[in-house]
Amino acid sequence: MISRTPDDRDLYEARLKLQRDEQSRLEAAEARGEARGEARGEARGEARGVLVGKIQTLQGILNESEQSTQELTTMTEQTLKSLLASLQNRLRSRG
Secondary structure, three states: OOOOOHHHHHHHHHHHHHHHHHHHHHHHHHHHHHHHHHHHHHHHHHHHHHHHHHHHHHHHHOOOOOOOHHHHHOOOHHHHHHHHHHHHHHHHHHO
């Protein structure tokens, strides 16, 4: 039950405001964290897409059968980088 004196009522309202402000700060921090995570995920996805595109282009130039985008995107980033380096070396040694 809410206290009946004005001072008690003021303390009660101040405590409620503090709780609401804290909840608002937590929700804002969570939203910022989610936005950062989404941005990082998109950046990593774009970087993978660039690797996949380069690999497929080099496979085409070398007259090799191109691996599907789906197949390449299941590989780790390290595997993609190794495959790209291998294709680049083959292209350099060809010329």
